[in-house]
Amino acid sequence: MDAVTRRGDQAARAANSRLVHDFGLLIKAATRLEQRIDTALRQDCGIGHTMFEVLIRLCRQPGEEVSQRVLADDVTLTSSGITRLVDRMEEAGLVRRVPSPEDRRSVLVEPTDDGRAVFLRAVAVHARVVERYFVTPVARDDYARLTGSLHQIHQALRDGTD
Amino acid sequence: MDAVTRRGDQAARAANSRLVHDFGLLIKAATRLEQRIDTALRQDCGIGHTMFEVLIRLCRQPGEEVSQRVLADDVTLTSSGITRLVDRMEEAGLVRRVPSPEDRRSVLVEPTDDGRAVFLRAVAVHARVVERYFVTPVARDDYARLTGSLHQIHQALRDGTD
DNA sequence: GGTCAATTACTGACCAGTCAATTGCTGAGT
DNA sequence: ACTCAGCAATTGACTGGTCAGTAATTGACC
Numbered sequence: 001m002d003a004v005t006r007r008g009d010q011a012a013r014a015a016n017s018r019l020v021h022d023f024g025l026l027i028k029a030a031t032r033l034e035q036r037i038d039t040a041l042r043q044d045c046g047i048g049h050t051m052f053e054v055l056i057r058l059c060r061q062p063g064e065e066v067s068q069r070v071l072a073d074d075v076t077l078t079s080s081g082i083t084r085l086v087d088r089m090e091e092a093g094l095v096r097r098v099p100s101p102e103d104r105r106s107v108l109v110e111p112t113d114d115g116r117a118v119f120l121r122a123v124a125v126h127a128r129v130v131e132r133y134f135v136t137p138v139a140r141d142d143y144a145r146l147t148g149s150l151h152q153i154h155q156a157l158r159d160g161t162d
Numbered sequence: 163m164d165a166v167t168r169r170g171d172q173a174a175r176a177a178n179s180r181l182v183h184d185f186g187l188l189i190k191a192a193t194r195l196e197q198r199i200d201t202a203l204r205q206d207c208g209i210g211h212t213m214f215e216v217l218i219r220l221c222r223q224p225g226e227e228v229s230q231r232v233l234a235d236d237v238t239l240t241s242s243g244i245t246r247l248v249d250r251m252e253e254a255g256l257v258r259r260v261p262s263p264e265d266r267r268s269v270l271v272e273p274t275d276d277g278r279a280v281f282l283r284a285v286a287v288h289a290r291v292v293e294r295y296f297v298t299p300v301a302r303d304d305y306a307r308l309t310g311s312l313h314q315i316h317q318a319l320r321d322g323t324d
Numbered sequence: 325g326g327t328c329a330a331t332t333a334c335t336g337a338c339c340a341g342t343c344a345a346t347t348g349c350t351g352a353g354t
Numbered sequence: 355a356c357t358c359a360g361c362a363a364t365t366g367a368c369t370g371g372t373c374a375g376t377a378a379t380t381g382a383c384c
Contacts, residue, residue: 004275008224011278014285015221023195023292024218025312030192031238032319033185050340056186059177062170069362076193081341083364088340105349105362113166116173123176130185137318138311146311149300150187156299157194212370231332243371245334250370267332267379331380342369350361 037129045122050075051089052126055119058095058111065098065108094118199291207284212237213251214288217281220257220273227260227270256280 014020038049047055053075058066072082086109089095094115100106111119138146176182200211209217215237220228234244248271251257256277262268273281300308 005224007275007278007282008221011221011273011281011285012224014282015218017285017289019289019292019297020218020285022309022312023288023296024215025309025316026192026296027196027215028238029312029315029319030188033315034189035238036319048340053186053189056177056182059170059173062167062174067362076190076197078342079361079363080343080365084340100362103350103362107363111173113169116169119173120169120176123173123179123182126185127179127181130181133318133322134185134188134315135181137314139314142307142311145304145307147184147187149304149308150184150191152299152301153191153195153296154187156295157191157198160295210370229332240372241331241333242335242373246370262332265332265380269333325384327382327384329380329382332378333376334378335374335376337373337375339372340369341371343367344365345367346365347363348361349363350359352357352359354356 033129033133036133037126040125040129041122044125045118047092047094047118047122050077050085051094052119052122054085054089054109055094055111055115055122058109059116059119065110067100067106067108069106071109089115195291195295198295199288202287202291203284206287207280209254209256209280209284212239212247213256214281214284216247216251216271217256217273217277217284220271221278221281227262227272229262229268229270231268233271251277 034049037052041047041049041052054071057071057074058064068082068086069079071077071086072079075082075085077085086095086097090097093112095109095111098108098110100108135143196211199214203209203211203214216233219233219236220226230244230248231241233239233248234241237244237247239247248257248259252259255274257271257273260270260272262270297305
């Protein structure tokens with residue numbers, strides 16, 4: 001058996017490994033779910049999934065304004081990404097930028113009343129899809145463990161630096 | 163209490179709902195994990211996460227060639243996305259295109275020996291990150307349930323058409 | 325056997341994000 | 355009080371994807 005064949009078999013073993021398979025499940029489930037929600041939101045509300053995530057953060061407590069930096073961290077975008085996203089959302093009349101009174105580098109963002117209205121419609125669409133493809137398929141008593149595990153992973157990512 | 167305030171509270175309730183929070187966990191965990199892997203792979207192997215996923219599929223059984231269509235489905239890309247990705251991978255010497263003998267519309271893709279070598283290095287990097295941020299943080303006896311749930315979600319997405 | 329709808333890959337135009345560099349501001353150390 | 359390292363936001367150049375449209379091929383049906 002020559003070196004190339006041996007490498008092929010080794011690669012096959014790796015490609016079929018448990019770890020690779022399991023992790024693939026996470027990635028595929030998440031991306032496909034996100035896509036479904038994105039297209040549903042676009043159809044019914046005219047916004048995409050990332051704008052929706054921004055609105056979630058902004059609506060969390062009424063009257064609170066959130067800096068772009070915080071927003072970027074929360075939505076998993078770079079600061080330039082957030083700049084451009086907020087540009088589009090401002091353009092669409094969903095949010096307003098207001099200069100931060102206590103730090104003149106910072107820009108605060110708040111939802112417009114229109115933004116909140118869109119959010120309310122969007123959240124219904126979101127709930128429908130999530131209910132159907134995330135909650136329902138999971139066995140009743142596995143759901144808590146699932147979210148618990150995701151929480152742990154989230155923590156690990158937040159803490160781990162390498 | 164005026165209409166705007168009422169809407170604000172309603173939005174806040176929605177934004178803090180269990181469903182929104184739980185699903186957010188899935189999305190954030192997945193995207194951050196994918197980013198970690200992507201940067202690790204780029205540093206150590208010069209390929210990104212999507213190329214890696216293609217290689218996984220291509221290496222699964224040695225000698226097998228896979229059509230771009232199948233590849234696109236597997237990696238969750240459109241067919242034009244795959245065309246361009248395979249362009250870059252061919253350019254980089256990781257894969258080879260060969261015309262399908264039984265369907266002249268179709269293009270088959272196979273890894274080069276170089277591609278397999280890169281894959282073997284990449285899979286080690288991948289394993290390190292996945293082990294650390296996906297396996298370890300999850301309680302020993304929750305892991306099986308986690309992957310089981312993900313499998314169910316995956317199924318639901320495959321079957322559901324709306 | 326000829327027609328036609330469906331399927332595969334590819335392409336141009338575009339979109340949504342990244343990265344690297346820049347500007348303006350802040351706060352800690354001396 | 356002054357400097358200076360670091361942070362927030364923005365911008366230009368780029369990357370990696372989408373979408374809509376096209377051409378070639380296929381297979382099912384009459």
